[in-house]
Amino acid sequence: MTDEFEREIRTRLHSEAEEVELSSAQRQRIMAAAAVDNPRGKWLRVAAPVFVFGATATLLLLAVVTHVPQVGPRNRSAVGPGETPSALSSSASPAPTGASPAASPSTEPFQCDAASGSIPGVANQVITVRVAHRGSFDRLVFEFGGPGTPSGAVAYSLGTQHSTTFTQDGSGLPVQLGGERGAQLTLRNATDVAPQPERDQKPGYPALVEVRDVGNFEAVNTWAIGLNGTGCYQLHVLTAPTRLVLDWQVP
Amino acid sequence: MLSKLSMQGTSTRAATRDARFAALVDLNGTHMLRLAVLVTRDRVLAEDVCQEVFVRAWRHLDDLGADAAGWLSRVTVNEAISACRRRNRFAGLVQRFGILSRSPGGIDTDLRLDLANALDRLSPEHRAVLALHYYGDLSVEETARAAGIPVDTAKSRLKAALREMRRLTGKEAQ
Numbered sequence: 001m002t003d004e005f006e007r008e009i010r011t012r013l014h015s016e017a018e019e020v021e022l023s024s025a026q027r028q029r030i031m032a033a034a035a036v037d038n039p040r041g042k043w044l045r046v047a048a049p050v051f052v053f054g055a056t057a058t059l060l061l062l063a064v065v066t067h068v069p070q071v072g073p074r075n076r077s078a079v080g081p082g083e084t085p086s087a088l089s090s091s092a093s094p095a096p097t098g099a100s101p102a103a104s105p106s107t108e109p110f111q112c113d114a115a116s117g118s119i120p121g122v123a124n125q126v127i128t129v130r131v132a133h134r135g136s137f138d139r140l141v142f143e144f145g146g147p148g149t150p151s152g153a154v155a156y157s158l159g160t161q162h163s164t165t166f167t168q169d170g171s172g173l174p175v176q177l178g179g180e181r182g183a184q185l186t187l188r189n190a191t192d193v194a195p196q197p198e199r200d201q202k203p204g205y206p207a208l209v210e211v212r213d214v215g216n217f218e219a220v221n222t223w224a225i226g227l228n229g230t231g232c233y234q235l236h237v238l239t240a241p242t243r244l245v246l247d248w249q250v251p
Numbered sequence: 252m253l254s255k256l257s258m259q260g261t262s263t264r265a266a267t268r269d270a271r272f273a274a275l276v277d278l279n280g281t282h283m284l285r286l287a288v289l290v291t292r293d294r295v296l297a298e299d300v301c302q303e304v305f306v307r308a309w310r311h312l313d314d315l316g317a318d319a320a321g322w323l324s325r326v327t328v329n330e331a332i333s334a335c336r337r338r339n340r341f342a343g344l345v346q347r348f349g350i351l352s353r354s355p356g357g358i359d360t361d362l363r364l365d366l367a368n369a370l371d372r373l374s375p376e377h378r379a380v381l382a383l384h385y386y387g388d389l390s391v392e393e394t395a396r397a398a399g400i401p402v403d404t405a406k407s408r409l410k411a412a413l414r415e416m417r418r419l420t421g422k423e424a425q
Contacts, residue, residue: 005422006385006413012366013289013386020288022280022301030276030302034309130388133278135320141388205278238390245388250317 007145007241014130110137110232110249116157117235119144122242124154126192126221129211131203137234137247138208140225142185144242146193155188156244160231166224169215177226178202179209183233185246187221207248272309279320280305283327289382290331292371296338300330324387324397328379335375369419377412380405 125146132139144154164177166184192199192213199213207229215222229251236245283304287297304327308315315322370378383394395405417423 005417008366009381009413009416010385012370013382016367017285017289017386020281020285020294020297022276022284026284026298026301027276027280029298030280030305031273033302033306034272037306037309132282132388133320135318135322139388236390243388 010241014128108234110230110234110247112160112230112232114157114159115235116155117237118153118155119237119242119244120153122154123147124152124190124219126187126190129192129198129201129223131201131205131208131211133203133205133208134247136250138203138205138250140208140211140246140248142187142223142244144190144244152189154190157186157188158233158235158246159184159186164226166212166214169217169220169222175212175214175224177210177212177224178204179226179228181227181231183225183227183231184214185223185225185244186215187223187244189219190221191219192216192221206250268312272312275308275312275315275319275323276305279323282320283323285386286324286327286382287331289370289386290328290375290379291335291338292378293338296334297331300327300334304330321397324383325399328383328398332375332379366416366420369416372419373412373415377408377415380408381412381416384409 122144123146125144126142127145128141128143130139130141130143132141160181160183162181164179164182166175166177166182167173168175200210201212202210204210207227208225209228210224210226212224212226213222214224225246225248227248230249232249234247236247237243238245280301284297284301287300287304288294291297291300304323307326308319308323311322370381373381379398380394383389383397384391387394387397389397391405391409392402394409395402398405400408414423
């Protein structure tokens, strides 16, 4: 029951998120805000108030000197009309307000060879395939679920290849994916369910370029993955709900 | 001649910096905006948050290493929580002076809220961990890192957020 409720929350959050896209107008606003904050303009931002303050102070002092003749020479020399109050220079370097950049999210090494294994006690439908860019890696998530009781283990095997040409199951036709190299994930005792997951996603991330369903027959579900960079990855099996997670190393 | 070369170098560096920043916005902008919307539940506020975070990113662009996306997520979540607090403080003031009449009290047990309304009623801190864990597909440890909180705090917040969601949706007895 907990699994089901958490899945409902996950689905809800994803569906809400997918309605949101960064519009070109918003992008322009961000670029404009950054341009205003340009370090090349920092001198102007710092110097302008200093200049205004200094000029005002100078004018005031001139006025005092001009209209109060009894002020002695010692006092006049203490703050002369051409001097700038030195205390102002200490305010010229504001401290950064943002948090410092964090370390890499995972310290585990990336592996580059083929991998295989099994996920026991899992419902055997691939109900969602998600992608996300995470800085030092691009994440590809296969989520398992579906009605009924788990029907045994799902066996997975991941192979890497130098080309991005794959073979479509059934037709035998070549399938060309984006990227410089490829990987193929085969899930046995598993099937994917229409209309989800999306059968061809082209996120165009630094490492993960494309992921495409190239076979779904007799409980053998095959996914082709187009990649840039090393083609090395970390593989995780997460629970609640069960997910097979592939983190592709960003070049 | 020397100053001309120096100026050319400066403008090249500036152009490279601009291009790096544009790539950062293109690669992470939608994800950050989505994260901010999920925490704030307010598109306009989320856009403000997103813009503020990117301006900070612009200032720190030279310090952002390989984990720029992690830094952006963490700052976005924290800025979104702060924005919610500011909004709530303002709403509290408005309510105090009697302009709004809605009671912030507990939910009627007969009223079964759907998930969206239940999410609206969560605290921004709870929404943040739910968004990172369930929308971001992050493990508990990664959620803690992304939110800038200890792992134990992330665990307890997740647990509390789920408990509150069950209570609000009337699923606590199941």
